[in-house]
Every structure is written in C-alpha cells, then in structure tokens.
Amino acid sequence: MEPGLRESFLYDRTIIAEIQRAAREGIYDIRGFGAKRRLPHFDDLLLLGASVSRYPLEGYREKCATDVVLGTRFARKPLELKIPITIAGMSFGALSAPAKEALGRAATELGTATTTGDGGMTEEERQSSKTLVYQLLPSRYGMNPNDLRRADAIEIVVGQGAKPGGGGMLLGHKISDRVAAMRDLPQGIDQRSASRHPDWTGPDDLEIKIMELREITDWEKPVFVKVGATRTYYDVQLAVKAGADAIVVDGMQGGTAATQDVFIEHAGIPTLAATRLAVDALQELDMHREVQLIVSGGIRTGADVAKALALGADAVSIGTGVVIAMGDNSPELDEAYRELGSAAGYYDDWHAGLDPAGISTQDDRLAARLDPAVAARRVANYLRVLTLEAQTLARACGKSHVHNLEPEDLVALTVEAAAMARVPLAGTDWIPGLRG
Amino acid sequence: MAVAATGVEVVDLASTPLRELNQRLHDVAGDDPAIRSWRVLNPNGMHAVACGIDAPVEVEIAGHVGYYCAGMNQRATVRVRGNAGTGVAENMMSGTVVVGGNASQAAGATGRGGMLVVHGDAAARCGISMKGVDVVVRGSIGHMSAFMAQRGCLVVCGDAGDALGDSIYEAHLYVRGAVAGLGADCVEKELRENHVAELTALLARAGFDDVDASEFRRYGSARELYNFKVDNAGAY
Numbered sequence: 001m002e003p004g005l006r007e008s009f010l011y012d013r014t015i016i017a018e019i020q021r022a023a024r025e026g027i028y029d030i031r032g033f034g035a036k037r038r039l040p041h042f043d044d045l046l047l048l049g050a051s052v053s054r055y056p057l058e059g060y061r062e063k064c065a066t067d068v069v070l071g072t073r074f075a076r077k078p079l080e081l082k083i084p085i086t087i088a089g090m091s092f093g094a095l096s097a098p099a100k101e102a103l104g105r106a107a108t109e110l111g112t113a114t115t116t117g118d119g120g121m122t123e124e125e126r127q128s129s130k131t132l133v134y135q136l137l138p139s140r141y142g143m144n145p146n147d148l149r150r151a152d153a154i155e156i157v158v159g160q161g162a163k164p165g166g167g168g169m170l171l172g173h174k175i176s177d178r179v180a181a182m183r184d185l186p187q188g189i190d191q192r193s194a195s196r197h198p199d200w201t202g203p204d205d206l207e208i209k210i211m212e213l214r215e216i217t218d219w220e221k222p223v224f225v226k227v228g229a230t231r232t233y234y235d236v237q238l239a240v241k242a243g244a245d246a247i248v249v250d251g252m253q254g255g256t257a258a259t260q261d262v263f264i265e266h267a268g269i270p271t272l273a274a275t276r277l278a279v280d281a282l283q284e285l286d287m288h289r290e291v292q293l294i295v296s297g298g299i300r301t302g303a304d305v306a307k308a309l310a311l312g313a314d315a316v317s318i319g320t321g322v323v324i325a326m327g328d329n330s331p332e333l334d335e336a337y338r339e340l341g342s343a344a345g346y347y348d349d350w351h352a353g354l355d356p357a358g359i360s361t362q363d364d365r366l367a368a369r370l371d372p373a374v375a376a377r378r379v380a381n382y383l384r385v386l387t388l389e390a391q392t393l394a395r396a397c398g399k400s401h402v403h404n405l406e407p408e409d410l411v412a413l414t415v416e417a418a419a420m421a422r423v424p425l426a427g428t429d430w431i432p433g434l435r436g
Numbered sequence: 437m438a439v440a441a442t443g444v445e446v447v448d449l450a451s452t453p454l455r456e457l458n459q460r461l462h463d464v465a466g467d468d469p470a471i472r473s474w475r476v477l478n479p480n481g482m483h484a485v486a487c488g489i490d491a492p493v494e495v496e497i498a499g500h501v502g503y504y505c506a507g508m509n510q511r512a513t514v515r516v517r518g519n520a521g522t523g524v525a526e527n528m529m530s531g532t533v534v535v536g537g538n539a540s541q542a543a544g545a546t547g548r549g550g551m552l553v554v555h556g557d558a559a560a561r562c563g564i565s566m567k568g569v570d571v572v573v574r575g576s577i578g579h580m581s582a583f584m585a586q587r588g589c590l591v592v593c594g595d596a597g598d599a600l601g602d603s604i605y606e607a608h609l610y611v612r613g614a615v616a617g618l619g620a621d622c623v624e625k626e627l628r629e630n631h632v633a634e635l636t637a638l639l640a641r642a643g644f645d646d647v648d649a650s651e652f653r654r655y656g657s658a659r660e661l662y663n664f665k666v667d668n669a670g671a672y
Binding site for chain 2: 189216
C-alpha cells in the first residue's frame with residue numbers, strides 16, 4: 001500500500017466490491033457459512049479458575065462427567081448422550097451423502113446425536129447414526145411417518161440463526177435426481193423453501209402440532225423446538241408452553257448452506273445474548289434443566305462449550321465446526337479453491353455445489369473425494385478435543401461435571417459481553433443494566 | 437369399548453382416552469388385521485384423532501374433529517361424519533380420508549399420497565405444499581390454496597379463493613367455478629383429453645359421479661420462477 005493512500009472505514013474494500021458486484025449482477029449475494037462480521041461472543045468471556053476461594057479438581061486425574069439427558073419432560077425415551085455436544089441439522093442436499101454418513105459415524109463413536117435437515121432422512125444417515133434427530137421443517141420435504149417412528153427425537157424447526165424468519169434454499173445445481181426425488185421437486189430447479197409451517201401458525205397451534213407428533217409416535221420421542229435467535233426470551237417461553245421437551249436456540253453466527261449474505265449478517269442476535277435470554281426464560285418458568293436448552297451458532301472450541309454450559313445451556317450443537325473438521329477450507333485444497341475464485345480459509349460458496357472437498361456438493365465425482373471413514377475420524381477427533389477442553393476448564397473451576405459450571409464462574413472482557421451475558425466486567429462487580 | 441355384533445370395534449371418546457384409541461389403531465399390524473372396522477363416538481372436536489395409522493382399516497368418526505385428524509395416514513380409510521379442523525389428513529401418505537362436512541385450513545397439507553375428499557367447503561391453504569396427494573372438494577376452497585403445491589391433483593367443484601397455486605410446481609389444479617385470483621407463476625392451461633380423463637377418474641374415486649369433468653378449468657405452473665432470475669424479482 002502506498003503511503004498516503006487511505007482506505008475509507010465506511011466504504012472499505014469489501015463494501016466497494018459488494019457495490020460493484022451488485023451493480024454487475026443485479027441480484028443479492030447468496031453464500032454459505034455464517035456471519036463473518038465481528039460479534040460479541042464467548043471469546044469475550046473468561047472462566048475464573050479455582051484458587052484460594054475455590055478448590056480445583058486434579059486436572060489429569062479426577063473425573064469430570066460430561067453426560068446429558070435430553071427430553072426428560074414428556075418423552076418415554078429421552079436421549080442419553082455421553083457428551084453435551086451434538087451435531088446440528090444439515091440436509092442431504094446441502095451436504096453430500098458421504099458427508100452425512102461421516103457425521104453419523106462420528107456422532108455414534110462419541111455417543112452423541114446427529115440431526116437430519118431440510119430434505120428428509122437418508123438410509124446412509126439412519127444406518128450410520130445410533131442417535132438421530134429428525135427435523136420437521138416448513139417445507140416438509142421427505143417428511144413421512146415411517147422416518148418419524150425410526151427417529152430418536154423430533155426437532156420442529158421454526159427458524160435458524162443464519163436466517164431467522166427465512167426459509168431454506170437449495171440452488172438448482174445441487175438438486176440432483178436423488179435430491180429431487182426425496183423432495184418431490186423437479187430436478188434442477190432453484191428450491192426456495194417456505195418460511196412458515198403449512199399447518200400451524202402460532203404457539204397455540206404449535207402446542208397441538210406437538211401433541212399430534214407425540215400421538216403419531218406414541219409419546220416415545222423427545223420433541224425439540226428450534227428457533228433462530230431473535231426475541232429469544234418470548235420464543236423460549238412460548239415453546240415451553242407449547243410442550244417442547246427441549247429447545248434449540250441458534251444464534252446469528254449459525255451456519256447455512258445457502259442464504260442471502262444480507263440475511264446472514266444483519267438478522268438475529270448473537271448466540272451469547274440469546275443464551276442468557278433463553279436461560280432467563282426457562283428460569284422464570286421454573287423449567288431450567290427440566291426443559292433442556294441446546295445452544296448453537298458459532299460453537300467452535302471447548303472454551304465455547306464450557307462457557308455456554310456455564311451460562312446455563314444443557315448442551316451445544318455444532319454445524320460449521322464439523323464441516324470444517326471434515327475437510328472444508330483445508331489448506332491442501334487451496335489451489336482448487338483459487339480456481340473457484342476463493343482460497344482456503346475463505347471458501348463460503350457452499351450453495352454452488354462445486355466443493356472440492358466433496359462436502360457441500362451433489363456432484364458424485366466431487367462427493368467421491370470424501371472418504372466417510374476418514375471424515376468421521378476427523379470429526380470424532382474434533383469432538384473429543386472439544387470435550388477434553390471443556391473438561392479441562394471445568395476441572396480448573398472445581399467441577400466434577402461440566403454442567404456444574406455456572407455464571408459465577410464467568411467474567412466478561414467487554415462491556416457489551418457483560419451486558420449480554422449478564423456477568424460482571426472482569427475486575428469489577430459491574431453488570432451493565434443490572435446494577436446501574 | 438365394545439365389539440358390536442356387526443364386527444365393528446366401537447370406541448367412545450367420552451369414556452376412552454384419545455391416547456388409548458390411537459395406540460390401539462397403531463397396534464393394528466399386518467395386511468389382514470383381525471379388526472378392520474372401527475367406529476369412534478363423541479370426538480367432540482378433539483385433536484389428532486386417528487392420526488398415524490398404518491393399516492388397512494376403516495375408521496368412522498361420528499362427529500366433528502379438531503386439528504390434524506388422520507394426520508400422516510397410511511393405508512387406512514378414515515371417514516369424518518362432521519366437520520374437520522385445521523390440517524385434516526396433513527402429510528397423508530396413502531389411503532383415503534373423507535370429511536362429510538367442511539374442512540378448516542390446510543386440509544391435506546403436504547400430503548404425499550392417497551386421497552382426501554371434502555364434501556363441504558375447505559378453508560384457506562387447502563392442499564398447501566401438497567406432494568402427491570389428491571384432494572377433491574365438493575364445495576369451495578379459501579385463499580392461498582395449493583401454495584407451493586408440488587405434485588398431486590386438487591379438484592374443486594365450487595370456487596377458489598385468491599392467490600390459487602402461488603409458487604406452484606407440478607401439481608394439477610382443476611376448478612369448476614370462479615377463481616378469485618391466481619398466485620405467482622400459476623396460469624390457466626388448456627384442459628385436454630388426458631386431463632378430462634384424469635379428472636373423471638378422480639371424481640369417480642371421490643364418489644362424485646354427478647359432476648361433469650368437462651365443466652372444469654385447469655391451472656398449473658408457468659414454470660417461469662423455477663430458476664431464480666433477477667428479471668423475475670418483481671413477480672414475488
């Protein structure tokens with residue numbers, strides 16, 4: 001950069017490029033991944049390890065349990081998971097069949113659950129997943145009672161963090177013959193799913209819908225309700241009122257296979273803020289821990305896991321992280337990404353179906369590049385690391401179970417995070433908005 | 437509960453919990469069940485009556501039902517001798533569901549097979565996101581019906597409300613009366629011989645033999661919005 005050249009803060013190179021792109025193409029930018037802007041997040045919190053006032057557990061020796069049971073409120077067969085980290089809903093269609101299989105294998109190896117997506121349940125996914133959560137979405141693509149009965153839990157998707165209030169999207173080059181058949185759609189169309197459920201419109205209807213699903217499945221399956229984080233306090237309370245066994249709150253950092261960039265970056269609230277609001281809502285109803293809270297949207301590390309649990313989540317769910325773990329954005333593929341106009345570390349064209357890693361594609365030739373066994377091993381390793389990291393932090397805080405972490409173990413690095421998470425700014429007893 | 441002399445299993449919902457009825461219907465196994473005919477008394481607007489059946493049984497419901505009656509039905513024939521609330525036969529896979537009176541919103545929503553027959557009127561969003569079910573309505577239907585309808589046939593002997601077939605895919609729509617308005621990408625199409633034959637067969641299956649198929653008009657997708665082009669943005 002030449003000295004004297006000054007880039008505008010307001011019109012930086014990214015904005016200038018976007019204006020030029022909009023002028024050239026005349027249509028909004030569609031991409032995958034999640035929000036790329038800086039947002040208040042779990043990085044803005046710190047855990048207070050034990051010292052004189054608190055007593056730590058032996059970090060390498062003493063037990064720190066990680067098990068969690070989801071769906072204890074009404075379901076006859078709640079999910080019993082070994083770790084409080086699940087794999088989030090991602091469709092066959094958005095992801096290749098080998099990728100879905102790999103996620104199922106990894107989840108099974110770690111004793112946790114994986115989740116279907118907007119497109120139905122594939123045989124590979126069911127066979128590879130010991131515990132599979134089956135999503136009921138507005139589109140109802142592939143929805144059928146046989147899959148409901150062979151699922152281990154049902155997740156009613158009201159919204160998603162990347163696009164709260166928006167419907168799914170799968171562009172034509174990913175609508176292969178198999179995807180089209182599963183969704184009862186013509187091959188090659190640009191599928192834009194409905195954003196509203198076709199047969200219910202509000203919380204009173206939702207209560208009846210949940211009751212119907214329970215009746216169809218003989219009250220065996222836990223019923224989750226997933227919401228994109230917006231008016232989280234009220235949404236969580238209404239979902240509890242409607243009879244949910246567990247609630248999934250997906251913050252705005254949550255990933256997507258295809259959504260308008262403007263939607264990803266400008267709708268919803270950060271996961272950090274949503275977690276606190278969801279816990280508040282449950283505590284207000286005296287339902288905290290009775291209705292389990294699963295938090296998703298930008299959970300990347302064991303530190304994120306530990307902090308989400310400390311704020312009151314029962315479990316977390318991961319999408320983007322496991323896609324990366326499978327091999328997405330790998331430096332080994334940098335040349336291939338550059339041929340697509342991107343680069344390793346930047347690739348977000350998950351909607352395009354040209355993924356050189358064979359993950360976000362329906363091209364059989366590309367999908368064949370992903371060995372499900374290898375990808376499963378990577379995901380399992382990643383989930384193990386997250387678990388070990390969360391346990392390490394929990395032990396340091398003196399906890400024999402990761403669920404014993406609590407808000408009192410946290411401080412905030414920024415005023416924003418302190419206000420959102422309602423924990424004190426580090427070195428002070430100040431919680432903005434709570435005590436002056 | 438009692439098995440009447442006629443061989444019909446009678447379940448009175450005034451004295452039997454809904455859960456028990458549905459569980460017994462779910463426990464019916466195989467292609468040749470011991471009890472084929474069921475009669476349900478006093479539904480009194482109850483929700484989720486006879487949902488999730490997967491057996492070749494006949495269920496007659498003597499009265500009005502609430503939401504999601506016969507939801508996700510497979511193989512059974514369910515007859516409602518009254519009106520049905522929201523989402524009757526939602527996501528049905530096969531079999532037949534017959535509503536003797538009127539049906540509320542979202543009748544036959546997302547259905548993937550079988551046939552839903554409504555002898556009265558059906559309210560808004562009839563056949564919404566239908567995926568292979570055939571819906572035949574003797575009366576009229578409300579607005580936003582066949583929204584994003586993907587496959588199957590919607591037959592309306594009366595009138596259709598506004599925004600019929602908005603964002604429709606490959607479903608076939610037949611309306612005998614007036615259509616208040618068509619939704620995005622839904623257009624009137626020529627009623628050819630093969631369509632008259634299809635319609636005649638549907639009316640016969642529904643038991644409406646007195647209705648002349650040639651009096652209908654056909655509507656379907658213009659397929660202009662299948663691929664998202666900027667030039668179509670104004671259509672939404």
